[in-house]
Amino acid sequence: MSLALPRLLQLASPALPVGAYTYSQGLEWAVEAGLVHDQATALEWITGLLEHGVGRFEAPLTACLQRAWAAAEEREVERLNADFLASRESSELRAETVQMGYSLRRLLHELDDFALPEVFDALPEVSFPVGWALAAAAWEIAVVDSLTAYLWSWCENQMMAALKAVPLGQAAGQRILLALGGRLPAVVQQALELPEERWSNFAPGLALASSRHETQYSRLFRS
Structure with a gap:
């Protein structure tokens, strides 16, 4: 049996100690504003971001990062990391990916399961997709599976x-x-086929929700 599946399950587990559970990515403000108030509106909000935000920018970028790590294309990794950090629309969203990237980088050092490339530690700020893609490439997980x-x-x-x-x-x-x-499946397939010139992170509702969350009076989440 291949180790790829157990490694993938570990990487995708809620138990991965990167602090993902502390972030809502603007959803908490959408609840406060009344935009999300039941199952139907929660599904509508999350689906919109999945299909028109994360699925059209973060997902294809993460797939490209995994391919770049597998091919030892360090400059491409640096470029994509910078692009992702620049794409974060609010200070909370940027801080989120930097914090999670930092935590994952530290964890991969502590796991000592594979040799980490020097460029990984040389990055002043590492976004979360960079660390995820590195682990997936090192564990030889198929890109379609890791992206799913x-x-x-x-x-x-x-x-x-x-x-x-x-x-x-x-x-x-x-x-x-x-x-x-x-x-x-459709979101993953689109992300794998979408050329970079058609990547889009245009999600003004998310940007507004995240920005307004920064000054929200009562909060459970950090974004």
Whole structure:
């Protein structure tokens, strides 16, 4: 049996100590504003971001990062890392990926399962997709599988944020995940085929929600 699947499950696990559970990526403000208030509106919000935001920029970028790591294209890794950091629309979203990237970089050092490239430590700030893609490449996980798991992990974290912030029941959360899971194959396929000139991070609703979350009076989450 290949180790790729167990390694992928570990990488996508909510137990991965990178602090993902502390972020809602603007969802908490959407709840505060009344835009998200039940299962249907939570699914609509998360689906919109999956298909028109994360799926059209972060996902294809992460796939390219994994290919770059596998081919030892260090300059490409540096370029894509800089592009992703520059794409964060608010200070909270930028701080989120830098914090999670820092935590994952430290974890990969502590796991000592493979030799880390020097450029990985040389990056002053490492975004989360860079660390994820490096682990997936080192563990020889197929790009289609690693990207599916990356997006699943994102969906799961958004669902958990909705459970706490709306709040929603556990069954509602599982119905949301079931619906999102059904959309993942098409989102992944599009991300793998989308040329870089067509990548798009245009999600003004997310940018506004994230910016307004920074001054939200009562908060459970860090973004």
